Amino acid sequence: MAEELCDDLLDEILGSVRPLIGKGKVADYIPALAGVAPEHLGMAICSSDGQRYQAGDAGMRFSIQSISKVLSLSLALTRYQDSEIWPRVGKEPSGQPFNSLLQLELEQGKPRNPFINAGALVVCDMLETRLAAPRQRMLEMVRALSGVSDIDYDRRVARSEFEHSARNAAIAWLMKSFDNFNNDVETVLQTYFHYCSLSMSCVELARCFFYLANHGRSAGNETLLSSRQTRQINALLITSGMYDGAGEFAWRVGMPAKSGVGGGIVAIVPGELSIAVWSPELDSSGNSLAGIAALEMLSERLGRSIF
Ligand SMILES: NC(=O)CC[C@H](N)C(=O)O
Numbered sequence: 001m002a003e004e005l006c007d008d009l010l011d012e013i014l015g016s017v018r019p020l021i022g023k024g025k026v027a028d029y030i031p032a033l034a035g036v037a038p039e040h041l042g043m044a045i046c047s048s049d050g051q052r053y054q055a056g057d058a059g060m061r062f063s064i065q066s067i068s069k070v071l072s073l074s075l076a077l078t079r080y081q082d083s084e085i086w087p088r089v090g091k092e093p094s095g096q097p098f099n100s101l102l103q104l105e106l107e108q109g110k111p112r113n114p115f116i117n118a119g120a121l122v123v124c125d126m127l128e129t130r131l132a133a134p135r136q137r138m139l140e141m142v143r144a145l146s147g148v149s150d151i152d153y154d155r156r157v158a159r160s161e162f163e164h165s166a167r168n169a170a171i172a173w174l175m176k177s178f179d180n181f182n183n184d185v186e187t188v189l190q191t192y193f194h195y196c197s198l199s200m201s202c203v204e205l206a207r208c209f210f211y212l213a214n215h216g217r218s219a220g221n222e223t224l225l226s227s228r229q230t231r232q233i234n235a236l237l238i239t240s241g242m243y244d245g246a247g248e249f250a251w252r253v254g255m256p257a258k259s260g261v262g263g264g265i266v267a268i269v270p271g272e273l274s275i276a277v278w279s280p281e282l283d284s285s286g287n288s289l290a291g292i293a294a295l296e297m298l299s300e301r302l303g304r305s306i307f
Contacts, residue, residue, distance in 0.1 A: 002303030005273075009301060010043050010055035017041070017279075017293040024281030024289035027261040032160035033063060036262070036280045043277045043294060044202035046210045046219060058202040062278055063157050065260030066098065067205065068138075068195040069120040070212075070233065070241075075141060076123050077229050079130045088126070088180055089119045093239045093246055098286055099167050101174060109178025113240040115258065118171045121181070124192045125172075128183040134191050142198060145218050146208040151200055158190070158197035165189055202264070205276035209266045212237075212256070213274040234270055238306075245285035245292075252296045254305025259287040267295050269304045 003009060021039055028034035042057035076085060094112035096103050104111060104118050111118035127134045135153070143151050161168075168189060175181040181188070200208065211218045212234060216225035225233070237256035242249040242265075249257060255275075257267035263280035265288050275298065279290035299305050 003301045005045065005047065005051070005053060005302060007053050007055055010045070010053055010298075013294050013297045013301070014041050014043060014056045016297060017290045020290040020293055021279065021281060024283055026263070026280045027282055027286070030157065030161050030164060030261070032154075032157045033065075033262060036062065038281050040263075041279045041290060041294075042202045043275070043298075044206040045276075046206045046213070046274045048214060048272050052203075052206075054203055057278065058276075060278075061199045061201045061204075062264060062280070063154060063196070063260070063262035064198045064200050064205065064264055065196045065262040066115065066117075066120070067258050067260040067264050067266050068198055069115045069123070070209070070237070070258050070266070071138065071142060072120060072123045072127060072195055073114045073233065074211075074225060075138065076126050077225055077233075080126060085123075085126070089114050089122045091236060091239075095244050098243045099171070101167070101171060104171065104174055109175040109180040111175075113236060115236065115240045116243065117168055118175065121168065121172050121188065121192055122175065124188050124195070125181050125183050128188050128191060135194050138195055138198075142200075142208060144220070144222065145211065145224070146200070146204045147220055148204050148207075151198065151204060153194045154197045154199040157199075158193045161193040161196065162190060165193070168192070196260070202276040202278050205264065205266055206274050209268065209276070210274045212268045213270060213272055215271070231270070234268055237268070242287050243285050245283065245287050249287070249292060250307070252292065253299045254307045255295065255299060256306075257295070259291070261286050263288040263291060265291040265295065270306065273304070
């Protein structure tokens with residue numbers, strides 16, 4: 001029997017997964033992320049009946065990292081036709097680590113999907129072409145979706161990533177060699193790292209991503225995407241949002257979701273809930289270990305796997 005959603009349920013779930021802290025590893029390949037305390041744990045939910053739920057460190061901001069790849073794709077979908085986007089980036093799961101170069105060489109510089117680094121870099125390249133100020137535009141979009149006007153980039157995190165950008169730069173240059181990258185590599189990398197450095201709390205993320213649970217309409221009732229585009233993003237999230245852990249995640253949780261190496265995960269119950277969870281320690285695929293466990297419990301207790 002499915003249970004009712006309430007703050008106490010979220011508290012209980014966080015209590016149950018807390019013992020997992022210590023079993024994962026905080027991302028340290030970006031030095032500015034390595035210093036984050038591993039014991040943070042928070043969760044927030046927006047529901048289509050207007051209710052809000054939260055528990056633990058739900059109000060504390062952290063680096064959203066690859067969760068931003070969903071926002072950049074959404075922004076691109078407002079500026080480009082499908083026929084311009086999908087010849088340059090695929091819709092298939094990669095089965096590879098998020099920053100792998102291997103497949104890209106074998107597949108002539110066309111990334112498997114927009115949620116691995118290569119795919120997000122192509123999307124950022126597209127935004128650079130068509131937006132006058134891509135960094136400012138993203139901030140405006142995120143602030144409007146979340147209803148919070150002081151959301152900002154963490155410039156220390158962005159700088160730290162830029163100083164350790166060898167692999168992402170290699171990915172961008174490889175795509176340039178295949179004519180799938182039009183703008184200056186350094187400029188696009190800076191935009192990409194800024195997007196990754198967005199600093200947001202679970203409460204802000206759940207509200208920001210409500211459009212994916214609400215047929216493309218934001219919590220403030222603005223239309224960002226069509227219901228068709230929203231359905232398509234959720235489909236891509238099921239197959240590719242959790243990198244090479246997507247199959248296991250669909251099995252355990254059964255929700256479209258996107259993770260970031262800051263330890264955040266956004267998960268969607270289409271038509272109903274947008275959920276954000278944060279615990280900084282990651283599993284071997286780069287997904288939040290306790291975050292997945294919390295979503296698994298939530299999905300089971302509410303009976304909300306989409307399968
Ligand atoms: N999975 C992630 O969150 C990776 C994002 C990170 N900024 C990178 O480019 O490596």
